[in-house]
Amino acid sequence: MMIAAIFAFFVRFPVIPIMLLLSGIAVTLTGLTIKFKPLAICGILGALTFMLPFIFKGNEQVLVYALSIIVMMIIPGHILQFLSRKNHV
Numbered sequence: 001m002m003i004a005a006i007f008a009f010f011v012r013f014p015v016i017p018i019m020l021l022l023s024g025i026a027v028t029l030t031g032l033t034i035k036f037k038p039l040a041i042c043g044i045l046g047a048l049t050f051m052l053p054f055i056f057k058g059n060e061q062v063l064v065y066a067l068s069i070i071v072m073m074i075i076p077g078h079i080l081q082f083l084s085r086k087n088h089v
Helices: 002-010 015-033 037-055 059-088
Strands: none
Touching (some): 015 059
């Protein structure tokens, strides 16, 4: 662990793609667990976007991250809330 911390200090390590991949996996697993297909599909799409920040540089990476989070979490969350209200009212 200490070697990894020292290595990360001297070598620039891309954090945004790792965060996109891990959050995409988590969203996909959540969608499969609750059996909600839009969440699983958007999680897979979000996990596949982890390669996009390698194409862009600087602040554009943060924009790609934000757009991926919108597609991966916010849109399926609104769909889930709409269906929840529709079925329980």
